[in-house]
Amino acid sequence: MRRLVLLSLVGFHLAISAGSAAAADRLPNIVLIVADDMGYGDMSSQGAKGFSTPNLDKLGEEGTRLTSFYVAQPVCTASRAAFLSGCYPNRVSLQGALNHTSKNGIHPDEYLLPEMLKDKGYATAGLGKWHLGTVMEFWPTRNGFDEWFGTPYSNDNTKYHPVLADEMPPFPLYEGESVIELDPDQSQFTKRITDKAVSFIERNQDRPFFLYVPHIMPHVPIFASLQFRGKTEHGLYGDVLEELDWSVGQILAAIDRLKLTDDTIVIFFSDNGPWPSYGEHAGDAGPLREGKLTTFEGGVRVPCIMRWPGHIPAGRVCDEPVMAIDLLPTLTKIVGGTLPTKKIDGLDISDVLLKPDGQTPHEALFFYAGTELQAIRQGKWKLHFAHPYITVAGEPGKGGKPSNWGQNKAQSITQSGIEGIASRHGGRVEQLELSLFDLSVDPGETTNVAAQHPDIVARMKKLAGPIRKDLGDSLTGVKGSGVREAGWVK
Template identity: 40%
Template sequence: MIRACVVVGYILFLSACSLKKTDSKPNFIIIFTDDQGYQDLGCFGSPDIRTPNIDRMASEGMKFTSFYAQTVCGPSRAALMTGSYPMRNARNDNGEAPHPKLSLSEVTIAEVLKPVGYATGMIGKWDLAGHNPEKFNPDLLPAHQGFDDSFLTPTSNDSRVHLIRNKELVALNTDMSTLTRRYTDEAIDFIDKHQEQPFFLYLAHTMPHTKLAVSDEFKGKSAGGFYGDVIEEIDFNVGRLLDKVKELGLDENTYVIFTSDNGPWWIKGDHAGHAAPLRGAKTSAWEGGFRVPFIIRAPGNVPAGTTSDQVTATIDLLPTIAEIAGAKLPSDRVIDGLDISDIMHGNTKTLDRPYFYYAHQELRAVRKGKWKLHLPHHPSSGLINYTKWPVHIAPEDRVLFTKHVLYDLENDIGETTDVSAQNPEIVEELNQLLDWAKKDIGDYEKRGENARPLGNEPYFTPNDLIPSK
């Protein structure tokens, strides 16, 4: 009898442990690659790059095929962290540089989640404190933006990478071929450390931004060449992360997201990555610059093997994660993103929303439903798009529009045929949306009515953020 009671008690203990794992607030992991094109995954049509672990994420979760980031690294990270278009963000600089120094008055995903008990970690490329590896603002690093733990490089790997843990420099001129594994090792350590509490982990890989680098284990192994080697190493390490989540019994209580910050670089006649069937690449306002692969996996919450073509974006992640976590959004500012948790959870919902394409500070286009309208360029012709970084846009895509140009993305995903003459009412409707964005968000040298200010701003304190449920 005593023995039976002990056995029953042990079973109840195990059940209680299991409930602790699954009934607590969910964990969130965002894996954010750098300059990975729309086609650079097996599940998004790559003919020669093998990504079995990310493909498994898609087969066990949901794939989004009309998901948008920004067209350049820094603005993309600002949009992800704040749920707002980068032109709307407060900046700790004069606003002219394409890469923002994000003001501390902005509220990040980490700052939204901390008041409801989340441990927060940031690993990888930050790029919101300045774009020079030696001349960034240390007061704008993740440690000041709501992250408990961080292991990062301040900016891109254009020439070199220095690594910082929280606020301390730990490595100069790091061997870039070690970064993908090293970041993943740090991510696994973070998960181990915080497995008993809800956590938010933002893992922003340096690769496949050039300079490309890969470890010896993956060098020369991909049919997709050196670039394929880099992607396949990322995929392998995504698998390591998923295995760790499963090993710790967190699989059914963790949302794992995989996406990219923008489209691939076009460099001197060749693509570092691939955006087919989309037109264009990074820095442009074509689909290939903005539309990126997106996969979310959460067993038991996100239906397996599903696809959504709803117009969604990185700006939607902050309000969506807040809703799922029971956290409160700041009420003193405009958040452009939408809560898309219903879509992620498989509930039927059609978004009737516009999405605006900003190339740096210049408003270039809007999409609503299947329609995308490009604006004429400013009179001085491509002030930002083509004179600043012309090497990153293929000659055939350096088109300077002199009038509004309309594309039907449902039937012409490659943006080849202007149908504005046949659809004047659509042009008028979308142009009204563009006029609204110019006034509310801003355009070129004019900040919008609801844009946050430039210049030094006070530190944000999250005391006013309380759980919404």
């Protein structure tokens, strides 16, 4: 009997040791939550007024809030192409935003973040807005996702478009590669996405998983479910943000309940800044200038939080300039994955994330709008080349209509260029002169100090030469030699 007891105890300790080793060897789960058109100032921790974001605030307290986190372009498709491929969107030829008429998408030869993780044995799911191609050749399930639930493009490309509603087909909602509904109730999007996210976590709790949640909200038109409608002092936009925060809380609660917290990297940011032309239905860039569709800080600097207990410092605010293109190489290093064989632009920022004094590996960050190289950030300095940009025309819009509502109803969705965008979504086009801003004291980019610092201007101008040669620049007529084709279907 004593021998049996001893054998049992030995077996018990071996089992415990094996379990501990297995836990230590487990690859971290990765949860990537991306809001759509949320402003830098749309979290309580960054100055939100009239609504609260307690779950995002808690996430920030348990992780690191990155206050100089940038997206590569201030518009939906380009931004997503960048952070999933690790490339400036110009390299993969996906600028701007695709719509229901688009025949292009992410090229099948690009090696995306979900593909890298799937190759490492991860279960993968995407829930929300794809926006990297409307045809199956470019679909999420052809790009590393085991599961997909969501929409192919933005929710204004529908009967709710303020100018072009009559041109829009029914809005499709997909499960996998099949349309399951047309013109679904948009007030239920956040809840349905959240329910699917929690289910995926529960079903895959015993293996590493990658959960990508590119929320459809708060892109206009905005909708909140009955549970949240009319609950805030900020109107419908505040209601939508509180529901989005609730969604984050539900996902975090599921991770906690299943005791996966220490084994899960959670990343939250917005795909670009807010859309000021939509006024009360748009977000707030806080102290930053302008918003979506511009390379001013309000368009490209976005709220961002990352949490990984025991690895990413808790309660820290980090102001090192980094970009969403850095996610792929950084996560590849963390999980021991394989980088794409084709050239990428992102860099490993694990030192920034994991070390209290980690510094950005970037010499500079480059900001394109479409094919125009418009701005460069190096350290505290932001240099804008002379370029056109969109700003609010007159009073901001109300009730989901843009600021110039009623003036340009006849404009076609096929109208191209910055003037076409301004006419369809409100705003006027203005011209910016060559400008230098010191972001350490002027994050609102209000005071041009180029004349006082000609040496800084000259140094930063030189930085533009190699990137123009590589990725092109239509402002100066340079064609890039390092640009790859997007995918196309006839």
